[in-house]
Amino acid sequence: MEENTILEKKNLNSAVVKFVIYKPLIAASAQAGQFVILRGREGGERVPVTLVDWDSTQGTITVIIQAIGKSTTMFNALQQGEKFLNVAGPLGTPVEIKNYGTVAVVGGGVGIAEVYPIARALKQAGNRVIAVLGARTKELLILEKQMNELCDKTVCATDDGSYGMKGMVTDAIETLHNSGEKINAGFVIGPIPMMKFTTRLMDKLNIVPYASLNPIMLDGTGMCGCCRVTVEGTVRFACVEGPMFPAKTIDFDELIRRTSEYKPQEKQSLQAYQKDHVCKCGLH
Ligand SMILES: Cc1cc2nc3c(=O)[nH]c(=O)nc-3n(C[C@H](O)[C@H](O)[C@H](O)COP(=O)(O)OP(=O)(O)OC[C@H]3O[C@@H](n4cnc5c(N)ncnc54)[C@H](O)[C@@H]3O)c2cc1C
Ligand code: FES
CATH class of the missing domain: 3.40.50.80 (Nucleotide-binding domain of ferredoxin-NADP reductase (FNR) module)
Structure with missing residues (x-):
């Protein structure tokens, strides 16, 4: 069996797909809260997705992906038996x-x-x-x-x-x-x-809150600084120090601003893909 092969694909709803992927090394060491970075093809975007499940005996990991832009739409068109180009991880702090x-x-x-x-x-x-x-x-x-x-x-x-x-x-x-x-x-x-x-609300009700942050990420290993978030007034790198942080002092407004930075380009890229895409999977 070749690594990164999709062993199982299941549509959970019109936009969300579950993939079981053969990746023994990641399956052997994954922990709750960690993620992988996927690429579908040469020159493709690096996309972080959470490790939802793993089975070290079978050597498989499970990810669940919502098609939201070009890359995730392309991923969700992949079929059982096809492969992701790269599956890097496990990343992040459990x-x-x-x-x-x-x-x-x-x-x-x-x-x-x-x-x-x-x-x-x-x-x-x-x-x-x-x-x-x-x-x-x-x-x-x-x-x-x-x-x-x-x-x-x-x-x-x-x-x-x-x-x-x-x-x-x-x-x-x-x-x-x-x-x-x-x-x-x-x-x-x-x-x-x-x-x-x-x-x-949790803070008001005396519930200690934690939140898993989803800034735009590139390398996922602490080198590019793309995933900067502010927690307790300090800059933190979500890919290596998170993605889960104590949430009381997270600057969510800054995170909203930073994830919206490339919206026009993301929209343009999705529209161009949808215009040229000839659907083989019945989803688009
Ligand atoms: C640690 C981590 C774990 C994640 N786990 C999952 C997961 O298990 N399943 C899943 O479906 N998605 C997950 N995401 C979000 C996923 O990475 C984005 O949806 C994806 O990068 C969008 O790529 P795109 O090219 O399809 O869309 P783009 O065209 O790049 O973006 C489309 C829209 O999504 C927003 N967006 C871009 N990057 C992100 C991002 N990193 N997080 C959230 N929104 C983003 C943009 O602002 C834009 O509105 C995770 C993100 C992080 C950082
Ligand atoms: S994604 Fe590059 S430093 Fe976190």
Whole structure:
């Protein structure tokens, strides 16, 4: 079996795909909170994605990718039996796993997949784990069954009320708090505004917040400085010191500004790709 081969591909919804990839060395050392950098082809962009699962016996890793721009759209068009050009990792600092007591793992959209390995490790460390899963609409809510099986309690919220409670993950956390749940720590992964408001709320409710940051990354090994974020007034490199940080003092507004820097070019690049792309996978 050749490394980087896609052994399994499953569409989780219209934009999100799960890939099981043959990569024994990464499978042997991956830890919760770490990620890989993928390239699909020569000259292609380097894209960070979270290690959602790994199996050291089979030599496989699992990633779950949301098609959002050109590179992720190209990745999600790859088929079982095809290969990623490069799969580099495991990268990043693993999340500190210990017994915090009761923890909330909060995922928004594809962030649900990213928080899943953290939920699993926290459960194995003896925590009572409450999953709070949010999405715009029912179709976009992924991995509910897996989270249900793993966690002590699962609460779902959709913006349009098509599944679970109507509202955002912040509404779900407030409801849990008002019902008497005493949560000690919260691990949040999702869109940046969602992480900003969720960690603010957690701080107000005396829940120690942690958030996994997703700045634009290039090398992923601390050399380019592209992934700079500000935490407690200090510049930190998310690729090596994170991506998970204590969230109370993260400068989320700076992160929003920095990830928006290349929006016009990203849009142009996706449009050019979609114009020329002849779909073979039935997704586009
Ligand atoms: C540590 C880490 C782990 C990640 N894990 C996952 C994962 O498990 N699954 C997944 O689907 N995505 C994950 N992401 C986000 C993923 O890397 C981006 O969606 C991807 O780089 C976008 O590339 P693109 O060419 O398709 O889109 P682009 O055209 O580059 O960007 C499209 C849009 O996405 C935004 N964007 C660009 N780079 C990022 C980024 N790094 N993070 C978030 N938004 C970005 C842009 O502002 C723009 O609005 C992760 C990011 C980081 C930093
Ligand atoms: S991505 Fe280059 S230093 Fe972090």
